[in-house]
Amino acid sequence: MTLRFCSFSSGSSGNCYLVKTDKTALLVDAGISGKKIWNGLEKTETPIENLEGILITHEHSDHTKSIRVLAKKEKKLRVYANENTWNHLKEAGSPEQRQIFKTGDSFLIGDIQIKTFSVSHDAVDPVGFSFSKGERQLCIVTDTGYICEELLDEMRTANLLVLEANHDVDMLKIGKYPWFLKQRVLGNQGHLSNESAAKTLVRLLKDEKQKRQVLLAHLSRENNFPQMAYQTVKNILEEEDYYIGKDIELNLLLRDQLSQVYDV
Ligand SMILES: [Zn+2]
Ligand SMILES: [Zn+2]
Known part of the structure; x- marks a missing residue:
């Protein structure tokens, strides 16, 4: 029973990911329309009765x-978030549906083991998630302006890594965003640039034992292009003598587009 991953949409305009086994299905975030989410579940042949929760x-x-x-439509659906986040999500879901975790907690839903950890973003208590089943592990790190040592450790053992490549720094600087927003995105509590994503991968590859699969995620509509994100990462990897296909598998998750279903 493999762990699988699919992106229903990834980017500044809306995020929703599916993580599933044969028995259990979970959503990570629900930042696109309900219609698109149902469509994603249908296209990935995910039975609605397997859908146990949304992790925020x-x-x-x-x-x-x-x-x-x-939450209103699916009464048995549980919604998982930490307390600070819940305080900003008033009225989402009934009291029975609200599940609270502490950042740093690990817990099991169905047959999927989940670990939560902090990321660096201008939200009250933002987290990333690792999902594992048996020996296989998926790690999702987006919406973080900075990758600290602890965060790097969370990613180290992931077979499939979903990593933010939000913007190209030059494109952002010359773009039409107002000054305060540029500062916000570029800051340590903003979003990870293509270049920072690449440097993170280089750090991970230095002590890599096996080839891992990486999906670049949360691309900005205004300040990035899929081809630019891919090429920037490829170039920086090659400068360090790491090659796509040989040392790492690299793909992109796109806005408003269902990705393929990846086996973790
Ligand atoms: Zn976001
Ligand atoms: Zn955010």
Whole structure:
């Protein structure tokens, strides 16, 4: 029974991921329309009765806007978030549906083991998640302005890593965003640039034992292009003598597009 991953949409305009085994299905965030989420579940042949919960990374609307609708529609669905995040998500789901974890907690839902950890973002208590089943591990790190040593450790053992490559720094600087927003995105509590994503991968590859699969995620519409994200990462990897296909598998998750279903 493999662990599988699919992105229903990834980017500043809305995020929703599916993590599943044959028995259990979980959503990470619900920042796209309910209609698109149902469509994603249908296309990935995910039985609705397997859907046990939605895990929330942080309160920003590109991650949360459909929680209320989904919780209302599926009464047995549990919604998992830490307490600070819940305080910003008032009225989402009934009291029975609300599940509270502490950042740093590990817990089991169905047959999927989950670990939560802090990321660096301008939200009240933003988190990333690791999912494991048997020996296989998936790690999701987006919405973070900075990768500290602890965060790097969370990613180290992941077979499939979903990593933010939000923007190209030059494109952001010359772009039309107002000054305060540019500062926000570029800051330590903003978003990870293509270049920082690449440097993170280089650090991980230095003590890599096996080839891992990486999906670049949460690309900005204004300040990035899929081809630019891919090429920037490829170039930086090659400068360090790491090659796509040989040392690492690299793909992109796109906005408003269902990805393929990846085996972790
Ligand atoms: Zn976001
Ligand atoms: Zn955010």
